Amino acid sequence: IDEHLINTGELQTRPRHLRKYVELIIIDESDRLNATALEMVRDHYDRDNVAVILIGMPGIEKRFSRYPQLYSRVGFAHEYRPLSKDELRFVLERRWPKYGHPLDPDDFTDAQALAAIARITRGNFRLVDRLFTQMERIMQINELNTITDDVVEAARSTLVIGIT
Structure with a gap:
């Protein structure tokens, strides 16, 4: 984000936590992550105040429920139904x-x-x-x-x- 804003001349010199944008991490096939990787994602979420979207197969929220430190941070789970x-x-x-x-x-x-x-x-x-x-x-x-x-x-x- 910073590189883009520097190139467009829009970078503000405010501290990172006061900037108007949100950093977002999107992880596809997150059901394939092992426990260590999930802990790293949780730690990054906590330390850097980034938004995280985990995309995976149906039932992924059940797997994450076994990791209470991560699961307590899950805002919601949405299962997409097949197209009509x-x-x-x-x-x-x-x-x-x-x-x-x-x-x-x-x-x-x-x-x-x-x-x-x-x-x-x-x-x-x-x-x-x-x-x-x-x-x-x-x-x-x-x-x-x-x-x-x-x-x-x-x-x-x-x-x-x-x-x-």
Whole structure:
């Protein structure tokens, strides 16, 4: 933050604890952290007054409850539910044009690909994003400009999916 503010000429010379911004640490896959790493995060939170967001798999708050020093500092836990059919379509309608044309649910090819994406991801937003990343790679390699059921299935085969 300081480097950015120095470059923009906005750095204020007030002490760190009086500045108007908040330092934030975002830790993805935090359920993979061991006890030592969690203690380091807690210590950093306490010493430097930083905000911390821990992102992990469902049930992560139960694991953290075994570490009372950390758990007592948890403000809230939020579990994201899967996207509904309408929400998934909303997301896909905004991603689809990047690949050459808008999503048309009445088009057989689009409808098949849409159904495959819904079946594979079950509305998991993060998985939708990962799947699209792989689909884009497959389309570039094969010089394709249309999302098809085969592209979706090829992308799925390259992912490690932990959903049962």
